[in-house]
Amino acid sequence: MNIVILGAGALGVYFGGRWLESGAEVSFLVREKRAAQIEANGLKINSTHGDYELKNPHITTEPDKIESPDIVLVGVKGFHLEGTFNQLQTLTEKGAYILPVLNGIEHIEILQNKFGKDRVLGGLSYIFAALNDKGHAEQAGNMHHLYFGPLDPSQEAICEKLEHMSKNSGFISKKSSDMMYELWKKYMFISALSGVTTAANLPIGAVREHGETFHIAKMIMREIQSLAKHYGTVISDDDVEAALQNARSLDSEATSSMHKDRRKGLRLEVDHIQGGAVRMAEEKGLEVPSLRTVLGLIKPFETPE
Ligand SMILES: NC(=O)C1=CN([C@@H]2O[C@H](COP(=O)(O)OP(=O)(O)OC[C@H]3O[C@@H](n4cnc5c(N)ncnc54)[C@H](OP(=O)(O)O)[C@@H]3O)[C@@H](O)[C@H]2O)C=CC1
Ligand SMILES: CC(C)(CO)C(=O)C(=O)O
Known part of the structure; x- marks a missing residue:
């Protein structure tokens, strides 16, 4: 399963890093400034659940260069959502499902209207995380939960795959049949x-x-x-x-x-x-x-x- 992390912010680095740590294929799709910061400082998770340094993570600024994406985790702030549409267009055309983990509700319908109801999974997280000055993810406390699940019956199989993949990923993953x-x-x-x-x-x-x-x-x-x-x-x-x-x-x-x-x-x-x-x-x-x-x-x- 190929996971794309769109927005290597606090949540993107944390969950992308944990998947990578467990052996999954993960690419980070970032903008130029963040790419330069990662080039300079690398990517790290400092966490109460164990630190992890991401070794040679696949970083790109070009969605075209990502092959066969299965799921794209969208970890941007609400005010940056619209700015991800071109990247998401490219990735969904290649077959990716969108897994937004933003706080809020409005973005679900916005994404469904733009990319189709069958493309948008339900997702959310309970975690206290932030990027530090180096652009490394700092996670504190016990919570590091990722909830996901289908918002359309056609998404059952991909959610089962994600559940399977996340079993040994070092965070708490919960597949829900009622994501709304x-x-x-x-x-x-x-x-x-x-x-x-x-x-x-x-x-x-x-x-x-x-x-x-x-x-x-x-x-x-x-x-x-x-x-x-x-x-x-x-x-x-x-x-x-x-x-x-x-x-x-x-x-x-x-x-x-x-x-x-x-x-x-x-x-x-x-x-x-x-x-x-x-x-x-x-x-x-x-x-x-x-x-x-x-x-x-x-x-x-x-x-x-
Ligand atoms: N932090 C937390 O503890 C929690 C946060 N959330 C929610 O999760 C969402 C993400 O939060 P958080 O991880 O803290 O946010 P951050 O601000 O840490 O990270 C967001 C990242 O998105 C990147 N970004 C924005 N637009 C694009 C784009 N078009 N392409 C690539 N990268 C882009 C930004 O990069 P750039 O440097 O280029 O601007 C930034 O690194 C929010 O909705 C938040 O409310 C939910 C639970 C807990
Ligand atoms: C309250 C918390 C940490 C729970 O995940 C959260 O979502 C946030 O601060 O944005």
Whole structure:
């Protein structure tokens, strides 16, 4: 099985590296600047689950040069999704399935409309990871989960192959038969966690210390629960409670990747995550006041000056 990693960022390096470590065929499709950084510093994973230096990884800036791709893992930020379309066009024409691992929901339909429902698999990740100054992936904590599964019945076989390939890959892989349910649950969790930590500019521990602030996370989760129902996915009250429990159990210093980006002065995915929820709510005539509030509070920090 040939895996292409589109976007050698934190998730791309982590999961691509782990597949490579287990003996899979992996290519990294990157842009010029990142290619130069990898040329200079190599690729490494520093992780609580074991470090790994990627030996002679196949790096390319040209999708044409990739032969027989089976799956392309898309690990870019939401605001870079459109910029991957030409690369994805080339790869899907060669037979690749798209496995997006972005946070959010809107990108699923965007990709399906562009490349066909049969091409887009369901994917998501629970992991705390970031690139360091050298462009190496730093992963912290226990979570390093990759969920995937079919969004179309024709994708069963490729998902089974991926499941088989990932069995010994050193991360936790979960094949789900209901990826829309998993995607909405993750969307609920991340909209709340990234919303409160980024808007308050505080890690989760400090948010939890202030009941009124943590309450906003709960309100966002309830709004996403209602939004999911309008889009045909039922998230139960127990699911909301489990997500809140997850937020309660995180280390005090833990925070969302969006908040980390705010601290570093990087561009934020707020339009893709909270903005996407507000747009989808508007389409259904649904009020989502907490999401609108955190969107408004984070917006001024969306783009670096
Ligand atoms: N980090 C985390 O802990 C988690 C992140 N996520 C989600 O996963 C997604 C990816 O996040 P993350 O890995 O942190 O992001 P990063 O910012 O670390 O990496 C994104 C990478 O995409 C690259 N890229 C963008 N456009 C292209 C393109 N057209 N061709 C090739 N490469 C491209 C960027 O490279 P360049 O240097 O060229 O700009 C960058 O290296 C996000 O949606 C995020 O919300 C989900 C769970 C956890
Ligand atoms: C909360 C977390 C780490 C869970 O995967 C995440 O998705 C993010 O910060 O973007």
